Amino acid sequence: MSFSSNEQLISEPVSPEEGSFDFASMAQGMPGVPLSFTWRDTEYRVSKILETRKSLRSCHSGSNEKYVNKHFFKIETETGEIMTLYRTRSGSKKDNWTLYTIENRPQQPSDTAPMRIAVLVSGGGSNLQSLISAQVSGAQCGYEIALVIADREDTHAIERAKKHGIATALALPPKDVPRAEARLAISDRVLDLAREYGADALVFAGFLTIMSGKVISEYSNRIVNIHPALLPKFGGKGMWGHHVHEAVLAAGEAESGCTVHLVDDGCDTGPILIQRRVPVLVDDTVDTLAARILEEEHIAIVEGVSVLATRLAGKI
Ligand code: GRF
Numbered sequence: 001m002s003f004s005s006n007e008q009l010i011s012e013p014v015s016p017e018e019g020s021f022d023f024a025s026m027a028q029g030m031p032g033v034p035l036s037f038t039w040r041d042t043e044y045r046v047s048k049i050l051e052t053r054k055s056l057r058s059c060h061s062g063s064n065e066k067y068v069n070k071h072f073f074k075i076e077t078e079t080g081e082i083m084t085l086y087r088t089r090s091g092s093k094k095d096n097w098t099l100y101t102i103e104n105r106p107q108q109p110s111d112t113a114p115m116r117i118a119v120l121v122s123g124g125g126s127n128l129q130s131l132i133s134a135q136v137s138g139a140q141c142g143y144e145i146a147l148v149i150a151d152r153e154d155t156h157a158i159e160r161a162k163k164h165g166i167a168t169a170l171a172l173p174p175k176d177v178p179r180a181e182a183r184l185a186i187s188d189r190v191l192d193l194a195r196e197y198g199a200d201a202l203v204f205a206g207f208l209t210i211m212s213g214k215v216i217s218e219y220s221n222r223i224v225n226i227h228p229a230l231l232p233k234f235g236g237k238g239m240w241g242h243h244v245h246e247a248v249l250a251a252g253e254a255e256s257g258c259t260v261h262l263v264d265d266g267c268d269t270g271p272i273l274i275q276r277r278v279p280v281l282v283d284d285t286v287d288t289l290a291a292r293i294l295e296e297e298h299i300a301i302v303e304g305v306s307v308l309a310t311r312l313a314g315k316i
Pocket of ligand 1 (some may be wrong): 006122123124125126127128157205207226227228240241294297
């Protein structure tokens with residue numbers, strides 16, 4: 001099976017998410033492509049099936065009959081990658097899915113420039129610190145912090161940014177307005193600031209305002225959030241800070257961790273970029289579990305933002 005010169009050969013296995021198969025294809029007698037799968041620890045979701053084809057092989061018996069060897073699916077992901085997957089099946093064993101190729105994106109002049117990010121914070125800013133430290137260490141992390149925005153006054157996070165000479169701004173809720181209106185005002189202010197500072201992406205690093213309005217669509221697939229649990233478990237409304245860890249302990253989970261994901265218009269529902277896991281220990285309290293996870297968050301946030309930078313630069 002050949003592939004074109006603008007495609008990069010990958011040929012690595014992917015893990016389909018159970019229950020995510022495309023039933024429309026299956027109804028037409030085709031194998032259902034997994035609409036959500038993980039490759040190299042990153043979750044991809046299919047937004048479009050662009051093309052399907054089969055490769056045929058002669059039977060080993062020497063007869064002229066042919067059988068379908070591989071089913072190929074060219075797909076587009078929600079984050080814009082064009083990928084070709086194929087399915088192989090051996091006897092009665094379960095299907096294997098392979099990422100065959102990824103289409104190279106056209107090179108932009110800005111591809112070599114780091115992705116400019118606005119980091120949004122509400123508290124201590126230890127995740128922000130991790131992003132700053134990776135940037136100043138000179139590691140090839142692919143991003144540059146253009147601005148730090150807080151939704152409240154006197155956060156330690158803002159102090160951390162100032163100490164490193166990074167621009168800061170506030171997006172405060174207007175007083176005496178309903179919560180939805182306050183959220184929209186903060187969101188619109190964030191969008192204005194992001195445009196003013198030329199931010200390519202937004203990073204919510206312990207940011208507690210749920211965003212709404214134009215910023216979500218204008219920065220679609222360019223907003224990163226960190227959540228202190230293994231989404232999709234223990235996410236959604238009311239699941240923040242210690243509430244998350246309380247719920248994990250109450251459910252008797254054997255493990256927890258953190259998730260870096262893209263933000264969509266739901267709450268903690270967007271495509272996952274990176275997850276890191278920790279065991280839940282028998283004598284864990286909310287505080288000990290939170291501290292163990294926070295250490296992993298510090299690694300995951302840098303990795304997750306770097307993954308987005310790589311994607312936006314069209315390198316994968
Ligand atoms: C982290 O646990 C993050 O997951 C949660 O808030 C905390 C922020 O910590 N949403 P910091 O402000 O980065 O220290």
